[in-house]
Amino acid sequence: MQTNRGVIYTGKGMVQVDSIDFPKFVNPKGKKINHAVILKVISTNICGSDQHMVRGRTTAPVGMVLGHEITGEVIEAGSDVEFIKVGSLCRPFKTIG
Template sequence: MKALVYEGPRDVAVVDVPDARIERPTDVIVKVTSTNICGSDLHMYEGRTTMETGRTLGHENLGEVVEVGGGVDRVKAGDIVCLPFNVGCGFCANCERGFTGFCLSADSDTPGGAYGFAAMGTYAGGQAEYLRVPWADFNCLVLPEDAAEKENDYVMLADIFPTGYHATELAAVSPGESVVVYGGGPVGLMAAYSAYLRGASQVLV
């Protein structure tokens, strides 16, 4: 399959890599139809991280499930799914407490895992034709029937929108408050929108 591979600072290439495959019964394979480029990808691209050469980039992914492991119960072939940034098992102590970014089961030297990301495990990224998704029942957000026509909206659920919304959670934005968002990039705009969703009366960006 084709994938976008990191070959060094400011050096990426679309190359042939081994096909994504089921490695554990709890895996699925997703045919990637949308993926975003994150500011974190740019950090890796510019050589400001410990990203290893030969790794496939991409942690904001959406696509169609094309193969399902025998241990997967909830996700089925044909489902359109969005894949959040973090890879979590869903059952370790940290995942049980909601700290999925610090999953203890991820194949990383430190707690936490992510697709195609420096120092967060060996998981391949989704800027590729296909992606292996571990613990699919936990990591796949199955989208509704309008997923195909609203794909460009739903792919924001992989990272951009939740990150902006989480900022309003951390700030405890309440109805009637005024909110200032510093930085009007994609995440900042999602934070501003999320502040309105939480009832802010005035939002300045």
């Protein structure tokens, strides 16, 4: 059984590792999108932005999944993706949550 976990901001000075939903090709309003890829995280690290959030210097909402400095393997690509293929290694640009 596959699991998906993330580091969740639970309030000033508090985070916890918890199960999270697997990503889907939909935007926050539930509309289908085809111009994205889904990554399996291969490597990650802690960024200064993550530290600021944990220390309370943030407007991030409680419940936000932290982390944005990752390298991942593409495990699924939307139908409009032209140059990135399943199996490619890549890094997201300016993403968090």
